[in-house]
Amino acid sequence: MHKIFSLSRKEQLAVQFILIAWACVVLIPLGVAVINSFKPNLGEVYRAPLALPSEWTWSNYAEAWVGANFGGYFLNSAIVSLSVVVIVCFCASTTAFVLVRMPFRGSALLFACFMIGVIIPIRLALAPLFTIVKGLGLLDTLTGLILVQSASMMPVAVFILTAFLKSVPSELEDAARMDGALPFQIYWRVVLPLIRPALATVALLSFVQAWNEYFLPLIFLQSSELYPLTLGIAEFRAQFSVQWHLMFAGILIMLAPTVIAFLLASRQFIEGLTQGGVKE
Amino acid sequence: MASITLKDLVKTYGDVEVLHHVDGAIEDGEFIVIVGPSGCGKSTLLRMVAGLETVTSGEIRIGEKVVNQLEPADRDIAMVFQNYALYPHMSVRENMAYGLKIRKIGKAEIERRVQEAADILEIGPYLDRKPRQLSGGQRQRVAMGRAIVRNPQVFLFDEPLSNLDAKLRVQMRLEIRKLQQRLGVTSIYVTHDQVEAMTLGDRLMVLNGGYVEQFGTPIELYDRPATLFVAGFIGSPSMNFLPATAGGGALILGNGASLQGAGHASGSVTLGIRPEHLLPDENGPIRVSVQLFEQLGANTLVHGVLEGTETDVVASLPGHVSADPGTIMGFTAPAKDLHVFDPATGRRVEE
Numbered sequence: 001m002h003k004i005f006s007l008s009r010k011e012q013l014a015v016q017f018i019l020i021a022w023a024c025v026v027l028i029p030l031g032v033a034v035i036n037s038f039k040p041n042l043g044e045v046y047r048a049p050l051a052l053p054s055e056w057t058w059s060n061y062a063e064a065w066v067g068a069n070f071g072g073y074f075l076n077s078a079i080v081s082l083s084v085v086v087i088v089c090f091c092a093s094t095t096a097f098v099l100v101r102m103p104f105r106g107s108a109l110l111f112a113c114f115m116i117g118v119i120i121p122i123r124l125a126l127a128p129l130f131t132i133v134k135g136l137g138l139l140d141t142l143t144g145l146i147l148v149q150s151a152s153m154m155p156v157a158v159f160i161l162t163a164f165l166k167s168v169p170s171e172l173e174d175a176a177r178m179d180g181a182l183p184f185q186i187y188w189r190v191v192l193p194l195i196r197p198a199l200a201t202v203a204l205l206s207f208v209q210a211w212n213e214y215f216l217p218l219i220f221l222q223s224s225e226l227y228p229l230t231l232g233i234a235e236f237r238a239q240f241s242v243q244w245h246l247m248f249a250g251i252l253i254m255l256a257p258t259v260i261a262f263l264l265a266s267r268q269f270i271e272g273l274t275q276g277g278v279k280e
Numbered sequence: 281m282a283s284i285t286l287k288d289l290v291k292t293y294g295d296v297e298v299l300h301h302v303d304g305a306i307e308d309g310e311f312i313v314i315v316g317p318s319g320c321g322k323s324t325l326l327r328m329v330a331g332l333e334t335v336t337s338g339e340i341r342i343g344e345k346v347v348n349q350l351e352p353a354d355r356d357i358a359m360v361f362q363n364y365a366l367y368p369h370m371s372v373r374e375n376m377a378y379g380l381k382i383r384k385i386g387k388a389e390i391e392r393r394v395q396e397a398a399d400i401l402e403i404g405p406y407l408d409r410k411p412r413q414l415s416g417g418q419r420q421r422v423a424m425g426r427a428i429v430r431n432p433q434v435f436l437f438d439e440p441l442s443n444l445d446a447k448l449r450v451q452m453r454l455e456i457r458k459l460q461q462r463l464g465v466t467s468i469y470v471t472h473d474q475v476e477a478m479t480l481g482d483r484l485m486v487l488n489g490g491y492v493e494q495f496g497t498p499i500e501l502y503d504r505p506a507t508l509f510v511a512g513f514i515g516s517p518s519m520n521f522l523p524a525t526a527g528g529g530a531l532i533l534g535n536g537a538s539l540q541g542a543g544h545a546s547g548s549v550t551l552g553i554r555p556e557h558l559l560p561d562e563n564g565p566i567r568v569s570v571q572l573f574e575q576l577g578a579n580t581l582v583h584g585v586l587e588g589t590e591t592d593v594v595a596s597l598p599g600h601v602s603a604d605p606g607t608i609m610g611f612t613a614p615a616k617d618l619h620v621f622d623p624a625t626g627r628r629v630e631e
Contacts, residue, residue: 171365174332175426179379180353189378193369 037061037248045244060249068240070250072225073232077211078257080146080228084210085203087150092157092202093195097187099158100165101173111162117155122148123215133220140222148216153206160205164198165191204265208258229254282343282356282433282466283308284329289338291324298324299490301338306468311460313469313481315513321490322470323438329468330359330436342434353382358427359436363443364419366411366426373407376426390429397428400459417448424459435460437469441476453479474514478502486510504619508626511552511619517581517594519619520558524551526620526629535588537565541615545622545629552619555581558595564612568593573602582609 007015036045037060039053064070098104099111122129129148138144172194176186192199214230221227224235233250240246284306291299299321306312314322327333329340331352340347347355358379366375373394380390398404401421411419420440427435437456441449457480460467471477477484478498486493486501486509494506498514505511511519524531526545532538533551558566567587574581580601586593587608595611603609620629 169363169365171361171363172367174327174330174352175359175361175365175367176378177332177352178330178357178359179426179430180382181378185382190367193367 033248033251036245037252039245042243042245060245061253064236064246064250064253068232068236068246068250070229070232070236070253073227073229074253076142076226076232077228077230077254079142080149080217081207081210081257083142083146084149084153085207087146088153088157088206089199089203091150092154092161093192093199094187095154095158096161096165096195097191100162101170101191102183111158114155114158118159122152126219130219139220140226142226145217145220145226148220149210149213150206152216153209157202157206160202161195161198164195168194200265204261207261211254211258211261283341284434284466284468285339285341286325286329287339287341289325289328289340290336291321291328291333292336297490299328302487302492304485304492304495306466309464309466311457311467311469311480311482312485313471313477313483314485314487315471315474315477315481316487316493317472317513320487322472322487325487326359326436326438326468326470329434330357331355355434356432357434357436358430358432359438360420360423360427360440362439364411364423366419366422368411371408371410372403372414372422372425375411375422376429379426379430393429393431394425397425400428400462401425416444417452420444420452424456428459428463433466435465435467437467439471440469442471442473449476456480475516478514484514486513488513504628505552506628508550508552508621508623511621511628515554517555517596519552519554520593521621522551522553522586522591522593523623524549531618531620533566533586533589534591535567535586537567539565539613539615539618541618543620543629545620548623549629550621550623552621553613553617555594555596557613557617558593558597558611559613560595560597560609561612562610564610566593566611566613568595568609568611570603570607570609571605575600575602584609 032049035052036049038056038058039045040055040057040059044051044053065074095114099107133139133144133148136144138147168191172190173186176190181189211228212230213228214234217228217231221231224231227235233247233254236250237247284304286302286304286306289299289302290297302325304312314325316322324333328335331347331350335348342355342357366372367378370378376394376397377390380393385393394407395404398407401424403418403421403425406414406418406422411422414422420443423440440456441452444452453476456469469477469480471480481498483495483497484501485495488509493513494501494510501510501514505514505519508521512521522533524533524539526532526547526549529543530538530540531549531551539551553566568582568584569587570582570584572583574583579599580597582595582597582601584593584595585591595609621627622629
């Protein structure tokens with residue numbers, strides 16, 4: 001492989017030291033959490049937090065899942081996050097398609113509004129947002145939460161997808177028009193497959209964002225049976241403040257889907273999908 | 281099959297007019313090549329016929345029908361794009377069948393037409409491959425196959441060969457011509473390559489800066505170019521242009537040499553002579569101070585300047601020729617091969 005910079009041996013050592021140190025900073029707490037989540041009782045966590053468990057057991061996971069209702073929280077988080085992903089991917093890609101390929105009077109202004117949305121955090125608009133959600137009768141429902149979280153992801157998603165779509169040659173869409181495809185067919189059969197790498201980015205971002213969101217569920221949900229994992233963990237900590245072995249198991253349950261999402265999406269980034277359709 | 285009529289076509293983008301009152305009548309089954317340098321409006325004109333660009337004013341008719349307002353799909357045309365524009369996520373078969381599927385044509389009929397087109401283009405073995413698994417030439421064939429299966433009244437080609445290497449381009453050029461003759465479909469082909477234009481077209485439309493310079497058969501354009509632009513654009517190497525003064529049927533070159541064949545021209549003119557029409561003649565009136573030779577094998581290009589002036593002259597001589605730089609070579613040119621232009625308007629002065 002061609003190297004742009006070549007480092008001297010000393011420099012290499014320094015760079016590697018920094019990278020390894022940073023990896024440790026990230027991985028050690030995670031490793032501690034994993035080790036302790038398999039310990040059979042709390043005593044071992046306190047006695048030797050960095051030691052391996054005397055016997056490996058899954059019981060903490062089972063107890064967190066069932067006893068502390070992590071199963072229910074998990075389901076709520078999954079419903080919210082997956083719905084947000086579907087809504088954001090569909091709405092942002094159709095919006096980007098229209099903004100880039102069918103500009104109309106005022107489309108630049110519309111795009112500017114989305115860009116303002118990138119800059120201004122949704123929390124600043126919380127009071128009017130709360131009034132709207134309340135007016136719609138969606139307070140304390142997953143539907144309300146899903147809509148608010150989707151809206152909060154739209155600006156970034158539209159930004160990513162418009163930027164990507166602009167770089168895709170429009171000949172393919174011309175060809176589809178010649179073939180007699182209607183705008184929605186062009187979007188569905190031609191544009192959507194072409195922007196898949198960018199769509200994967202958007203899906204990943206909105207999934208992780210929705211999954212880890214604490215603030216919006218806190219504002220818009222009241223009933224604890226609707227709580228997602230973020231609120232669930234806070235609830236759990238309030239109730240079982242000293243049960244660290246259970247706590248670690250709960251945290252790892254919460255962490256798993258985001259890790260899996262990253263692994264799934266990273267394959268999409270690598271896949272060069274547009275290759276071969278048009279000559280670059 | 282259908283004729284195409286372009287009437288007073290104008291295209292503007294904002295305040296900029298890019299096509300100026302283009303007229304042209306294309307007959308049923310004709311192969312028309314629109315040729316011109318980059319940015320002359322040739323692709324825009326083609327896209328207007330295709331329906332991918334709106335018409336600012338004027339009229340496009342396919343057959344008897346005015347198609348200005350029709351969607352591309354309703355014009356009964358098929359187009360081959362410069363970068364092929366194959367759907368990357370569909371197989372070759374699906375690429376070719378997509379347009380038919382949208383038109384709700386029966387499965388058996390689609391399969392028959394795809395197979396037929398694949399046979400014509402010899403892409404049968406690749407039907408289940410994705411475009412990225414094909415070479416440039418194969419992709420080009422698939423793009424043509426997608427046009428053929430539609431069985432359209434008109435084919436449009438937008439520089440379809442410009443992404444292929446030189447050898448393949450010559451081969452595909454012949455195949456396109458054969459295919460068009462076999463199917464007899466009216467075709468419009470856009471290119472910036474004058475050799476491609478000369479070899480493919482029944483007639484050529486030369487565009488420059490949004491104006492039609494000349495519309496005629498390749499031989500007409502070669503033998504009687506209507507403007508300085510066409511004269512310089514058609515033919516390779518391009519025509520020599522020598523400033524001259526005409527009067528009494530004779531032409532006086534910048535260095536005082538005199539040639540017969542000015543026709544009715546008078547005053548200051550531009551004399552055009554093709555390199556291949558300069559015949560070596562020791563006593564010829566056109567005396568060239570040689571600077572270098574380009575050996576092409578079958579012929580030799582002699583580069584030099586008209587003796588006593590700064591005017592570049594190129595002559596194309598058969599076989600191998602060489603001489604020392606600085607040598608003076610004499611040339612003559614038959615009166616029928618002299619082209620006289622008015623330097624002010626750039627138009628040909630009629631004999």
